[in-house]
Structure formats: C-alpha cells, structure tokens
Amino acid sequence: MKQIRIGLVGVGTVGSGLLQLLEKNREIIKERNNLDVQLVAIATRTPERAKAYTSLPVSNDVISITTRPDVDIVVELIGGTTTAFDVVHSALRHGKTVITANKALLSEKGDELFSQAWKTGVELGFEAAVAGSIPIIRTLRDGLSSCEFEVLCGILNGTTNFILTKMEEENWDYSAALKKAQDLGFAETDPTFDVEGIDAGHKISLLSSLAFREKVPFGDLQVEGISKLKSIDILSSKSLGYRIKLLGISKKTSGGILTKVHPTLVPLNHPLANVMNEFNAVYYKTVESGAGMVTGKGAGALPTASAVLADLIFYASKFGVKDSIIENNIFPKSEKAEEKENAARYYLRFSTLDKPGVLAEIAKVLGKNNISIASVQQKEADKEPVHVIVLTHSATEGDFKKSIEEIDEMSSIIKEKTVAIRLLENL
Amino acid sequence: MKQIRIGLVGVGTVGSGLLQLLEKNREIIKERNNLDVQLVAIATRTPERAKAYTSLPVSNDVISITTRPDVDIVVELIGGTTTAFDVVHSALRHGKTVITANKALLSEKGDELFSQAWKTGVELGFEAAVAGSIPIIRTLRDGLSSCEFEVLCGILNGTTNFILTKMEEENWDYSAALKKAQDLGFAETDPTFDVEGIDAGHKISLLSSLAFREKVPFGDLQVEGISKLKSIDILSSKSLGYRIKLLGISKKTSGGILTKVHPTLVPLNHPLANVMNEFNAVYYKTVESGAGMVTGKGAGALPTASAVLADLIFYASKFGVKDSIIENNIFPKSEKAEEKENAARYYLRFSTLDKPGVLAEIAKVLGKNNISIASVQQKEADKEPVHVIVLTHSATEGDFKKSIEEIDEMSSIIKEKTVAIRLLENL
Known part of the structure; x- marks a missing residue:
C-alpha cells in the first residue's frame, strides 16, 4: 500500500474539519484507494487552539513543514496572501505537491506559484478554493475536458447568496440580513471581501482560466457587490419574474474572454435562480454538450475539507508515479474583450x-x-x-x-x- | 507528444458524433493535453452508412479491431449486449483499454468485463454510459472520492423525462407524449427499455456501485416505469405541490444498499423537480458535504460523444504511464436491504x-x-x-x-x- 505523508499548515475552520475527516476516513481511503494517508506534521500560528483537534505535536513554525524531508504533500489552510504565499512557495520550491483552499492567494499570486510548481515538477491542487464541496475543478479539468466552453457563470459566494435569500424570504433589508449572516458565522466581521464581490471575483478568475485556457487576471475584472441593493429591488425583480443573484460570469467574445462579477436579475425558471441560502452553483454552456450545472454547499468546515481530502486522494494517487502527466496551470493572458460585447x-x-x-x-x-x-x-x-x-x-x-x-x-x-x-x- | 491510436467500433448516432468531435477538437487536444489522438481503424456492421462520416476505410469485421497491434484504445459504440460483449471482452483480453457508452452491457455483464480488465491490467471507461454529457462517473470517482454517500438519486432517462414534461406542459396523455418523443427521435420504436425504467435501472445500478462501493446487480432492483401514468396523475400531483419524475434511487440502509427505479412525486421546490425535458440530473447527499446535484443533457450525439472523448483524454493521458493506478470496478455484492427500510x-x-x-x-x-x-x-x-x-x-x-x-x-x-x-x- 502506498504511504503518503502529509504536512498540514493551518488549523482553522477547514483545517480542523480536515483533521476530523482524516481520522474518520483513513481506513476507508486505505480500502478504496490503496492509499495510507499519514499526517506527520502540523503547524499553525496559534498552536494552542489547534491542540483541541489533534494529539500530534503542533509547531508554530509554518515554514519548517515545507522543508521537512519526511513530508510528501503540504496542505495550506491558513488563508491570506502573505504567510500563505511564503508557505506555498517554499513547499513548491522544495519539491512538495501542495493542496490549498486559498482562492485569494491563487487569484492574486497564482502566476508565480504555478510557475514554481511547473519548474519543480510538482502539483498545486485547489479543488477546495472554489465552491467548497462542488468538485468543479476536476469537472473542468477531466469531466468536461473535451468541451469548448461558451460561457461559465456561477453563484460562487455563499455569504451573499445567503443574504439575498434572507432579504427575499424574510423581507429583511440588507443590513439585517448581513447581521444574521454574521451571527451564524457565514460572514466575517469585515464582510467587504464577500459583499463587494471580491471573493466571487477571485473564484471566477480561477474557473475561467480552466474553462477557457486563457487567463483573465483578477485586476482586469469588473467587480460589483450587493451592498447597494435594497428590499425594494428584490421585490420589484421578483414581480418582474426575476431573482437577484450575485454572479461571476465569464464568456467567450469575438475579442477575448469577458469576465465580471455583478448582481444579476436571473429569470425565475433558470436553474441558477433556484440555488438558495449558502449553496453555490456553476452553470455552463459548451458547444458540444449544451447547458449544464453543478450545485452543492459552497462553504463550511466539512464540505470544504472534503474537497481538500478529494484533492489529497487524487494527487497522492499520482505521487511517485513515473511519467505521470503533471497538470499545468499556466495559461496565456486573454485579450481584452471589446467594450461593445x-x-x-x-x-x-x-x-x-x-x-x-x-x-x-x-x-x-x-x-x-x-x-x-x-x-x-x-x-x-x-x-x-x-x-x-x-x-x-x-x-x-x-x-x-x-x-x-x-x-x-x-x-x-x-x-x-x-x-x-x-x-x-x-x- | 504522446500518440494514442484509437479503434472505433460502431458508427451510429454517438459514433458519428465522436468522429465529428475528433475532427474538430484534435488540434485543441494536442495543445491542451499534449496528446495526439489518432483514429486508425473503424468497424461497424453497416459500413456503407458509416462512409458518410469518415474518409478512413470502414471494415465490417468488428472483432478484428480488438486484436490489431496498432490500436491502443478501443471505443465500443455499437450497443446491445451480444456483439458488444464479444468486442469489449476480446479487446480487454488483448490488452486494450476500452471506452464504452453501453450501460446495458455493463449493468448486465459488467462483472465478467471488469474482471477481465483487472486481470489484463487495462481499464474500462464508461463516462458516456450514464447521463450523457454529465461527468458523473469522474465526479463520483475523483471529485467526491472523500465522501461517504447516504443517498444518490437521479433523473437518468431523458426519454421519460421528456414525456413527463410534455404531459404536464401540453396537457397530453401518455401515448401522445410518447409519440412526440418518437417523432423527435428521443424514443425508440419499441420504447420498453426507456418507459419501463429498465434503462434507468441499468444506470442507477452502475452509479450506485461507484458511490457505495457495493454492487446491487440489476436483477435485484425493483423497477417500475411510467406507462401507467395518466394526465390526471400529473395534474393532481401538481395541485398537491409535487411533480412526477422517474427516479433511480439508491440509498444506504441499516441492512444493505436499497436500489430501485420508480415514478416519484418530487416536491416542486426540490432541485430535481425543475429538471425538465430531455435533461438528466444526479442528486446526492453525503455525510461530509451534504446535498449536491449535477445536471445536463443526458443524451444526443454530441453530448454523449463529448463524454466518450473526455474518457479518451483521461485514459489516454494515463496510457503507458508506469505504476499508474488502475481503477478497479469490482465491488462486493451488497447485502439485501431489509424490507422495512x-x-x-x-x-x-x-x-x-x-x-x-x-x-x-x-x-x-x-x-x-x-x-x-x-x-x-x-x-x-x-x-x-x-x-x-x-x-x-x-x-x-x-x-x-x-x-x-x-x-x-x-x-x-x-x-x-x-x-x-x-x-x-x-x-
């Protein structure tokens, strides 16, 4: 049986979820995948808190994990774009395959990281970075690999979808719905990233590059959030036959790829209109297969950790295999779509x-x-x-x-x- | 660049779609996947008809393709369970990876074929056998590989979903809707396989084994079709807040896996209720990630051919790779679920x-x-x-x-x- 040694960096919501799943599913993974996934090292900036979730020693030296010879795969779950960058970059440089759930990092500094992975001949898995439990990365890479995409759009931020759902169902105004989301732990104290569409922007820029094989950097995106919406907009839209959703949209134009995030009036009979609460969904159209959609829980400890673990199983299965095809995440920059499109x-x-x-x-x-x-x-x-x-x-x-x-x-x-x-x- | 040589057996609806896609996408596949997919041999029982789609010579000796040393991967698209069995079995025995869209064959004779593949150390891909363009096989294998399934159910037959949609929307009775489906080419002249739930049964038995890693043979399934339904059932259900869908259902019970096919009253606000016309969908619940659904076109030349081609790309990428993990489709037989469940x-x-x-x-x-x-x-x-x-x-x-x-x-x-x-x- 193949043994794979994991170094985990970061034990927050998703990290603790992963510890739980590794514990619960280790025997199942042995049996199904012929893989023994061994957690050998854990580091976090707040080791005290992590001790509730594991009996392994927890270090506060997050970089040291990335250089240990007894670690095959590094899982980065600390978030942010500073320390996380150092961790991922160092791990890749030291020949470790890395798995991350960090969309901000990949969207903003992916170029450098993907190049480093390619240079060292290792992989950088990020299934958990977009749409939580929905396996959209593997779907784009493998399941729909034969298809030519026309459009990809999605509800990629659970917090804003929850807020919009509550504004409609409870007839709340924006600030009451935001407060409820904060109380339930769906929204951060500073909700800017979510409600202004930045998080959705990071995600659509990642998905878009996989679908179209051209890169639209986050900085080129037109991004608009939901904070200006009022109850009356939700109600008026509905009376007109629409529901407002915050969508990330990426589509092929005669110029380049047009990628953007904005609140959108979606016809009530469209599949995206019926994705409610904290659920995420990705809708697509391809030349070959027409329309399709995947939907599921977009956030939360276990749903996101399950995506990290799926990545772990996938890359661990390839680990050490000779001549294995390495996934290359380096895409040419898309031309700018013309204004008229x-x-x-x-x-x-x-x-x-x-x-x-x-x-x-x-x-x-x-x-x-x-x-x-x-x-x-x-x-x-x-x-x-x-x-x-x-x-x-x-x-x-x-x-x-x-x-x-x-x-x-x-x-x-x-x-x-x-x-x-x-x-x-x-x- | 890796060169993969394909032998195609069967040039009907899906086969001709595949020829079209191979032609259109060959350069894209080279560029994206570093694969040169070369069609080297074609055989069908009616070579004359096939000549409209290809300039390659077309043989009527379907078995000869499976033994040619210059063929790496055999694609079986003739359908049925007799000649198709001989073709697939011979190919596997001769060390060819096989890709098929034939659910009846795998559901009824999969045991023998999967064993042969495992014995020879080759693979048997069947993404196109279930739910057309929806990449549900790779989703179950890779995307959700970390999850413990509680239930999997789906609209797996496009013909019956089309008939049920027309019965509701046009207020037609069953026979008028069936006739329309036949006129449009969605239903066969003898529609028994579709309307009596047999096709859906083949598909849910395949999906169920991948989700639960236990086999429920098709013969053990409880299968009921839609031919007894009348307009009044569609209308009465709707007035009660439900829409009738033909579902394949597989769920974990305290005994074994319970798998069945029957018309089902689905609450109108459930995602499955809104999958209309010839679309398919698979809805699931797992312990880790909760509920999710994938939907898309379930049939048709190009949607199904796109799934065949996705399989081709996937298995061709692994072809000849040393120590590559071979997917094993052999699962233990499930215990029988208890009646009370x-x-x-x-x-x-x-x-x-x-x-x-x-x-x-x-x-x-x-x-x-x-x-x-x-x-x-x-x-x-x-x-x-x-x-x-x-x-x-x-x-x-x-x-x-x-x-x-x-x-x-x-x-x-x-x-x-x-x-x-x-x-x-x-x-």
Missing part, C-alpha cells in the same frame, strides 16, 4: 422626487443615449423618494454609464443615486 | 364507481393494513371512473401491496386498477 439589459431603480415630469426627463436622457425602455413600474408612494423601476433593452456599458451619470446629476428630480442591476444574458 | 409515502389514485360509501371502504382497508391517510381529494366527475386521490403517511412496501391487492379486488367499488406513486423521501 459587454452589453446587457438593465434593471434601473431611480429614486426620485415626487413631482410631475420626472419620468419624461429620465426617458429623455435614456433615449438620447440609445437606451430603449422595455417596461416601467412606478408604485404609489406616500413619501419620497418615489421609486421608478425601468427595464431596458440591451445597452452597452458606455451608453449606460453616461446616462446614469447624467441622470444622477439632475438634482431637480433625483433624490438618491440610481441603482442598476444587469439582467442575465440569454443563457 | 423500503417504506414510503404514497400517492394513490383509486378509479372507482360513482356510488356512496366508496371512500369508507377504501379507508377501512388502508386502516386495517396500518396505512394512515394524510389527505384525500375527490373531484366531481360526470362519468365513471371517479378518481379518488389519497396521499398516505409512510407505509412499508408489504402493507402497501396487501392493501392495493385487496382494494383492486373489490369489484363492487373499483373500476380500474389502482395507480400508486411513491413520494420522494426526505432528501
């Missing part, structure tokens, strides 16, 4: 003063900028602002921005900044 | 005469057999039979059968055989 239909909520002629003024500006109105809703209100909800036909990003800037400056009619949400394109 | 809630449609006291008689028999009624619906009817729709609380298979047999014999009140559909258990 970034067109969308828009949901626009204008918050206006309660006076005559407001709609005419708004319509005039939209018309002047080539934006055609598909529908208008204005509900009777007993206090200002009055909300005017407009669905537009397809408009380019440029025309849209110009219109909104112009309208938001019309202080004679506009009371609060306009909220704009794109509709899901024809997927 | 096969309990379900039931939807019962009694077709009765229009006279007083009918409901009382039915209720009496159900009560005597420990079956408790959850709800009753009886619509006013202007002609017989009168349909009485009963939802029960959970009942064992034995109690249920006894009741229905007894009731169906009461010719003083019953006009047609009772239709019974199980409700989706708490998934």
